[in-house]
Amino acid sequence: xxxxxxxxxxxxxxxxxxxxxxxxxxxxxxxxxxxxxxxxxxxxxxxxxxxxxxxxxxxxxxxxxxxxxxxxxxxxxxxxxxx
Numbered sequence: 001x002x003x004x005x006x007x008x009x010x011x012x013x014x015x016x017x018x019x020x021x022x023x024x025x026x027x028x029x030x031x032x033x034x035x036x037x038x039x040x041x042x043x044x045x046x047x048x049x050x051x052x053x054x055x056x057x058x059x060x061x062x063x064x065x066x067x068x069x070x071x072x073x074x075x076x077x078x079x080x081x082x083x
Contacts, residue, residue: 001015001016001022002014002016002054003053004051006050012034012035013034013035013054014034014035015033015034015035017030022063025063027048029047030046030048031044032044032045048063048064049064
């Protein structure tokens with residue numbers, strides 16, 4: 001499956017190499033390969049929150065929700081307690 005980077009309108013495609021990671025809501029990153037230039041790029045981790053479909057549509061929330069909830073919980077746990 002090919003996705004694009006959300007932050008750049010003219011970004012190259014990222015080939016997702018492990019679809020199981022993409023569909024798993026507990027995985028924050030997916031292993032993918034950037035498709036730019038003529039040479040095959042090395043696989044690298046890509047944050048799912050920064051990816052979108054080539055049409056511009058965001059990834060389904062069910063692919064992201066668990067990781068976002070855990071990250072938000074960790075942020076709240078680190079806030080100082082008033083008292």
